[in-house]
Amino acid sequence: LEIQATNNDISRYLQRRIExxxxxxxxxxxDDNLxxxxxxxxxxxxxGMVVLAKLHIDALITKTSVKAIHNALETMPKKLDATYYLIMARIDEQNDDDAKLARRLLSWLTYSARPMTVAELQHALVVDLQTYSVDKDSLIDQEMMLSVCGGIVTVEESSSIIRLIHYTTQEYLERIRETRFPLARLDITLACxxxxxxxxxxxxxxxxxEEWAKRNAMFPFLNYAGRYWTAHVSGEVEDATQKDILDFLTNNSASAIAAQVFDLVEFGTGARTYDPENRMSVRIQKGFHLVAYFGxxxxxxxxITMA
Known part of the structure; x- marks a missing residue:
């Protein structure tokens, strides 16, 4: 249910943003009347939509002259989709590095199987596909993440979840994601x-x-990668990544880690109830068990032909 704000609420919000x-x-x-x-x-x-007011004032804040503000006000769209379209256009107009980062961030936020934390996404974006490592010096600062995305991404302070600002933003990007981010599922699968x-x-x-908790703290993307890598693999992505999947599955250590992550995330376990001898990560010893389980x-x- 969408609860609309009153005009007075939006007016007060806008005046505060201007201040x-x-x-x-x-x-x-x-300009006294501006x-x-x-x-x-x-x-x-x-x-009556605060999200639309926010997006519009975000656009005005970037203007550098009275004339630029007047021009923006005259051409400002009334519909959300048109507003999002302009925001995506502004994202593309950034320098190449910022635009590329924004597109990758938005593709992850649009396709992710569950909400992700800043730390998870920081690691996901920079994992090296050749060395399978994360260079801490390559981690992207949270403020940088937010600044390149045109005001449509935010971080929840209490949980450090990074997300799109509104459900309409999610809906819009989901409608255009296959054409806007055609390689996103491939990118996510390979990163996982x-x-x-x-x-x-x-x-x-x-x-x-205790060992698991320490590992999870050191490698924040491990939880997502182990539990959800298969969520992004289907059809042409499975075919395109088959060599990578096979290399991963025939690596007994890596596939066992993925099984353990799934086990702990999906079913949960506490320190007093942890029983490594009776968990999926022990029961599933071969890669084809994982493949069969996840379809x-x-x-x-x-x-099977390799066996």
């Missing part, structure tokens, strides 16, 4: 497989809950 923006304050100084024009126009265009094959797991599965028919066929 916090040095650029807008400076422009308003030279503040009221901004507020009245954005209240009308927002149609590379992370699970990381050299930080020389001992294979953990044998105590990857093409890969299963290849594994």
């Amino acid at each position: 916090l923006s040095s650029r807008l304050r400076n422009c308003i100084k030279s 503040k009221q024009l901004i507020v009245s126009t954005l209240v009308e265009r927002s149609q 497989l590379a992370y699970l094959r990381g050299r930080g797991f020389p001992t294979g599965v953990c044998t105590t809950h 990857l028919p093409n890969t299963l066929t290849v594994l």
